[in-house]
Amino acid sequence: MLFKVEMQVNIPSSLPKAQADDIKAKEKAYSQQLQRDGKWPHIWRVVGQYANVSIFDVADNQELHTILTALPLYPYMEITVQPLCEHPSSIHNQQ
Amino acid sequence: MLFKVEMQVNIPSSLPKAQADDIKAKEKAYSQQLQRDGKWPHIWRVVGQYANVSIFDVADNQELHTILTALPLYPYMEITVQPLCEHPSSIHNQQ
Amino acid sequence: MLFKVEMQVNIPSSLPKAQADDIKAKEKAYSQQLQRDGKWPHIWRVVGQYANVSIFDVADNQELHTILTALPLYPYMEITVQPLCEHPSSIHNQQ
Amino acid sequence: MLFKVEMQVNIPSSLPKAQADDIKAKEKAYSQQLQRDGKWPHIWRVVGQYANVSIFDVADNQELHTILTALPLYPYMEITVQPLCEHPSSIHNQQ
Amino acid sequence: MLFKVEMQVNIPSSLPKAQADDIKAKEKAYSQQLQRDGKWPHIWRVVGQYANVSIFDVADNQELHTILTALPLYPYMEITVQPLCEHPSSIHNQQ
Amino acid sequence: MLFKVEMQVNIPSSLPKAQADDIKAKEKAYSQQLQRDGKWPHIWRVVGQYANVSIFDVADNQELHTILTALPLYPYMEITVQPLCEHPSSIHNQQ
Amino acid sequence: MLFKVEMQVNIPSSLPKAQADDIKAKEKAYSQQLQRDGKWPHIWRVVGQYANVSIFDVADNQELHTILTALPLYPYMEITVQPLCEHPSSIHNQQ
Amino acid sequence: MLFKVEMQVNIPSSLPKAQADDIKAKEKAYSQQLQRDGKWPHIWRVVGQYANVSIFDVADNQELHTILTALPLYPYMEITVQPLCEHPSSIHNQQ
Amino acid sequence: MLFKVEMQVNIPSSLPKAQADDIKAKEKAYSQQLQRDGKWPHIWRVVGQYANVSIFDVADNQELHTILTALPLYPYMEITVQPLCEHPSSIHNQQ
Amino acid sequence: MLFKVEMQVNIPSSLPKAQADDIKAKEKAYSQQLQRDGKWPHIWRVVGQYANVSIFDVADNQELHTILTALPLYPYMEITVQPLCEHPSSIHNQQ
Numbered sequence: 001m002l003f004k005v006e007m008q009v010n011i012p013s014s015l016p017k018a019q020a021d022d023i024k025a026k027e028k029a030y031s032q033q034l035q036r037d038g039k040w041p042h043i044w045r046v047v048g049q050y051a052n053v054s055i056f057d058v059a060d061n062q063e064l065h066t067i068l069t070a071l072p073l074y075p076y077m078e079i080t081v082q083p084l085c086e087h088p089s090s091i092h093n094q095q
Numbered sequence: 096m097l098f099k100v101e102m103q104v105n106i107p108s109s110l111p112k113a114q115a116d117d118i119k120a121k122e123k124a125y126s127q128q129l130q131r132d133g134k135w136p137h138i139w140r141v142v143g144q145y146a147n148v149s150i151f152d153v154a155d156n157q158e159l160h161t162i163l164t165a166l167p168l169y170p171y172m173e174i175t176v177q178p179l180c181e182h183p184s185s186i187h188n189q190q
Numbered sequence: 191m192l193f194k195v196e197m198q199v200n201i202p203s204s205l206p207k208a209q210a211d212d213i214k215a216k217e218k219a220y221s222q223q224l225q226r227d228g229k230w231p232h233i234w235r236v237v238g239q240y241a242n243v244s245i246f247d248v249a250d251n252q253e254l255h256t257i258l259t260a261l262p263l264y265p266y267m268e269i270t271v272q273p274l275c276e277h278p279s280s281i282h283n284q285q
Numbered sequence: 286m287l288f289k290v291e292m293q294v295n296i297p298s299s300l301p302k303a304q305a306d307d308i309k310a311k312e313k314a315y316s317q318q319l320q321r322d323g324k325w326p327h328i329w330r331v332v333g334q335y336a337n338v339s340i341f342d343v344a345d346n347q348e349l350h351t352i353l354t355a356l357p358l359y360p361y362m363e364i365t366v367q368p369l370c371e372h373p374s375s376i377h378n379q380q
Numbered sequence: 381m382l383f384k385v386e387m388q389v390n391i392p393s394s395l396p397k398a399q400a401d402d403i404k405a406k407e408k409a410y411s412q413q414l415q416r417d418g419k420w421p422h423i424w425r426v427v428g429q430y431a432n433v434s435i436f437d438v439a440d441n442q443e444l445h446t447i448l449t450a451l452p453l454y455p456y457m458e459i460t461v462q463p464l465c466e467h468p469s470s471i472h473n474q475q
Numbered sequence: 476m477l478f479k480v481e482m483q484v485n486i487p488s489s490l491p492k493a494q495a496d497d498i499k500a501k502e503k504a505y506s507q508q509l510q511r512d513g514k515w516p517h518i519w520r521v522v523g524q525y526a527n528v529s530i531f532d533v534a535d536n537q538e539l540h541t542i543l544t545a546l547p548l549y550p551y552m553e554i555t556v557q558p559l560c561e562h563p564s565s566i567h568n569q570q
Numbered sequence: 571m572l573f574k575v576e577m578q579v580n581i582p583s584s585l586p587k588a589q590a591d592d593i594k595a596k597e598k599a600y601s602q603q604l605q606r607d608g609k610w611p612h613i614w615r616v617v618g619q620y621a622n623v624s625i626f627d628v629a630d631n632q633e634l635h636t637i638l639t640a641l642p643l644y645p646y647m648e649i650t651v652q653p654l655c656e657h658p659s660s661i662h663n664q665q
Numbered sequence: 666m667l668f669k670v671e672m673q674v675n676i677p678s679s680l681p682k683a684q685a686d687d688i689k690a691k692e693k694a695y696s697q698q699l700q701r702d703g704k705w706p707h708i709w710r711v712v713g714q715y716a717n718v719s720i721f722d723v724a725d726n727q728e729l730h731t732i733l734t735a736l737p738l739y740p741y742m743e744i745t746v747q748p749l750c751e752h753p754s755s756i757h758n759q760q
Numbered sequence: 761m762l763f764k765v766e767m768q769v770n771i772p773s774s775l776p777k778a779q780a781d782d783i784k785a786k787e788k789a790y791s792q793q794l795q796r797d798g799k800w801p802h803i804w805r806v807v808g809q810y811a812n813v814s815i816f817d818v819a820d821n822q823e824l825h826t827i828l829t830a831l832p833l834y835p836y837m838e839i840t841v842q843p844l845c846e847h848p849s850s851i852h853n854q855q
Numbered sequence: 856m857l858f859k860v861e862m863q864v865n866i867p868s869s870l871p872k873a874q875a876d877d878i879k880a881k882e883k884a885y886s887q888q889l890q891r892d893g894k895w896p897h898i899w900r901v902v903g904q905y906a907n908v909s910i911f912d913v914a915d916n917q918e919l920h921t922i923l924t925a926l927p928l929y930p931y932m933e934i935t936v937q938p939l940c941e942h943p944s945s946i947h948n949q950q
Contacts (some may be wrong), residue, residue, distance in 0.1 A: 001250045002139060004148050005333065012298070013930070023268050031184045043099060044179040046877070047916050048860065048923040048934040052182055053099050061332050062275040068333045079333040083273055084139040085252040087147055089126045096915050100808065107773070108202070108265070142251050143195065143258040143269040155856050156807050157940040163808040170773070174808040178938055180917040192329060194338050203392070204454070218374045225376045234287060234369035237441050238385065238448045238459040243289050250376055274329040277337055279316045290523065295429050297488070345381050346522050347465040353523040364523040368463055370442040382519060384528050392487060393582070393645070408564045415566045424559040427631050428638040428649040430574065432562055433479050464519035467527055469503045471510045476630050480713065487678070535571050536712050537655040543713040550678070554713040558631040558653055572709060574718050583772070601754045614667060614749035617821050618765065618828040618839040622752055623669050654709035657717055659696045666820050670903065677868070699903040725761050726843040726902050744903040749842055751820040764908050792946045795927060804857060804939035812942055813859050844899035847907055849883045851890045
């Protein structure tokens, strides 16, 4: 089941750089594991912003919430979620 | 070069149904040709709305504008365009 | 899987009353069937508006989209969808 | 009398973790007591956010205000309130 | 139980003047009856707009909805409703 | 001359509680004096918020500004002002 | 007593040109009479828009409302009103 | 050449009162000199807010920018600028 | 003197195509004359929209207003104007 | 390939002046190098604001992102990006 998720990152300047770097490294590892698992099939950077547009493919709403709130950068993010489904004009439809 | 494009369709009730159906059929054919050409790699329906979230992969801004304004449903659409680039955490990066 | 759906109805004054009444009767029957099927467990009227706040319980995003776009009043509605999940403080949690 | 209440929680990073955990524990106990009393019949988590959508069933506006402002997390919440009533298509109507 | 209700009136220019005048006369009579009944204790005109700020005093949400949707001008109004309660600094408090 | 004034209070958590309590006590006394003087005929609490909806009855714009900026909580408030006048349907009109 | 009033004019294309010209001529005469009377001391055109920024000097809210709703273009205007008073740094203050 | 400029002042509570008073005194002197020079012909206080509505009469955009950024309170202001010109109905037009 | 002007074109579907084509041809000729005169040094199309971003170089506000309101497409445009001046980091500064 | 980029600068008052001056000097040098390279052909100051409107001419989205995120003032900026292309009425079109 697909969702578009947009994440805007706002790391406060008061966070020590070493700590911020550590969180970012964990975020990258966590994201890449989910990408390899097929849960997070797409992630793109928004030009000019510390933000991304992502597509998640999860079993249900609960799984998506669990994944998002476990993001190492979650406390510093604004997140919007939009449920998607098959577009009737898509050439990739399974039906 | 990647862009997220969001399209909201508003067909006026004054448009005769036969004409609307004809435009939608042309839109579907046009969209599927661009998908097969690799210019329009993703299109998803937004749940509960006559709208889509799409990813375009084009040579430049000019090509994207030419493609979008040639959409048969273009006169009935609100379109927003957001330029994307590689996310440093993506496992699909080419660099 | 739960979703909050808010629907705002805007029936144009140009729609003949008999036709509007027919659509509303179909909407009521369609809604009540979905309520009896357990797909639409809650529907409330927003005070002072021709609008409702609803909770849907569906198998997935696709089913929700199919249900919503088949609403007889769909062409006259503005719809917003928000995915929900279990709240850790709820006394009704299944886990 | 029914109200939809949406609560967005913003705990400042300057609040010590032990204190925050204590407030959250009190919030959970307070919420569950109101749920058992039938005053707070529904609470759902919004996917991807530290927020909830709730339905309250209270005697009047004053009772709702008293309940909400006594929430242990109240100082850290943005709250919106929308009065609801019976929807004529609901199969649960009492009239 | 008190509510602030704000009403913005938008009568379409296509409505014949005689019909509009008839609706306005019915609106005035309906409003004044509710004022005399104590249900609609305050109504003020917003300077420079075809709009009003009103205070309603009703038994519950359902009664307010019934009153508002029966306004002769209801089909031409945008209405917002805000539940109020006693202010602790008011000199008119009953407690 | 009537005005609707809406006040939203945001007391920063850095303000010591004793100081905040002192300001609130002064605010209450100041407000009640103005109510007794007939300058501030109505004040209601907005349900679920640290906010009020008020009606002021003053000689002119200048007097309203002087009253509002002298509120002990003024430095912590967001204030919106809307000029009102008699509604032609009011049963309390003086003309 | 001073007010800033901003007026945005939207004349529908369905209004016959002769009728529109007649309304505009009446608007100009009406505005100039009020300017000569000192009620409407300033009117400026907003660059690039069919809109103006005006200052009114009236006895009270009621007079302003009466003046504005009698504008020949009133049915085609969006109007916002903001009460003003003396600025303590003004060199024109009367106190 | 005329511009409407709206200034909203937000002095942080962390600024020492003596320093704030000094800046305000400089602001007043600076403003009054520009008023006497005819560059800043109007300044009004917005009722209920630490804000003003002003009219500037300057040689060009560059001069306006230079004047505004030299305001002693500039670091604490939100400023919006709107270019104005003669209104064809004004009785003060020079043409 | 420089201004950024953004124009959004909304031609109603009720305008006959021959008339729309005639207006567009006049718009193009008018725009190109102003470009050749140096009054309208830049015009770019916004990707995916019937809109442009333009830079005007005019003597004063009045000239800009006269130019914009004489655009053949003016009745079908939403226009926003923003005054610009030299940026201190520009390598093209004249001072 | 052209983009309109708007940058709003918000330097926190907690940043020491010497450090802020150093960042601004680096920003100016960096900007001027990009201007000389033809990557940043236009930069204008927005009147009354610490903000600019810029035009970038880059090879692709990725290059624009790399340039923007390397701005010395980037951590203190809000940036919006809008892709542009040739306007059919421009006298500078290359086709």
